[in-house]
Amino acid sequence: MKIYPKNKELFKQLIPFAQKTITICKNNKINQVIYGSFSHFYHTRDEDMKVNDIDIMIKNSDFPKVIKLLEKNNIKFKYYPKWETCIVKQGKLRVEIDSVGLGYKTIKEKTIFKKSPIVDFYGIKAQILSLKDLEEMYPIAYKRSKDNKTKILKKIKHLEKFLGRRLR
Numbered sequence: 001m002k003i004y005p006k007n008k009e010l011f012k013q014l015i016p017f018a019q020k021t022i023t024i025c026k027n028n029k030i031n032q033v034i035y036g037s038f039s040h041f042y043h044t045r046d047e048d049m050k051v052n053d054i055d056i057m058i059k060n061s062d063f064p065k066v067i068k069l070l071e072k073n074n075i076k077f078k079y080y081p082k083w084e085t086c087i088v089k090q091g092k093l094r095v096e097i098d099s100v101g102l103g104y105k106t107i108k109e110k111t112i113f114k115k116s117p118i119v120d121f122y123g124i125k126a127q128i129l130s131l132k133d134l135e136e137m138y139p140i141a142y143k144r145s146k147d148n149k150t151k152i153l154k155k156i157k158h159l160e161k162f163l164g165r166r167l168r
Contacts, residue, residue: 014052019122019123030069033057033129034055035057035129038054038128
């Protein structure tokens with residue numbers, strides 16, 4: 001992939017930061033899938049979008065292992081067990097590691113790592129959430145959100161325009 005989102009300079013710094021986390025997971029047999037705004041950007045190729053962070057899904061049971069690996073590699077992070085989220089941050093750079101989550105029809109911990117396509121993430125192979133799964137995720141995320149409804153609705157509308165149809 002050789003295209004960049006609107007915030008190209010920040011994103012160019014984010015790539016190696018995210019690749020480090022992805023590579024640590026891969027080298028230690030922790031499956032992960034990139035989702036969120038990067039998955040949206042990847043599928044739409046809309047260079048007017050901004051990608052401010054990289055979101056990664058892992059199995060909830062892999063969090064203890066990820067935490068030990070981040071500590072071992074002197075990577076600063078905050079773990080929020082209540083939300084099954086780990087945020088790796090350095091200045092403006094941010095990687096969010098989340099559990100797969102519950103309540104989806106097609107996004108399941110048992111199958112997501114088998115069915116998600118492998119893509120070129122700027123020089124390394126990584127799995128990414130499929131467009132079909134992204135279509136399912138946004139409306140559910142919107143319904144569950146307490147703080148980000150406006151932001152998620154904007155992404156839904158953008159994806160609907162790209163697809164030429166409604167998601168819900």
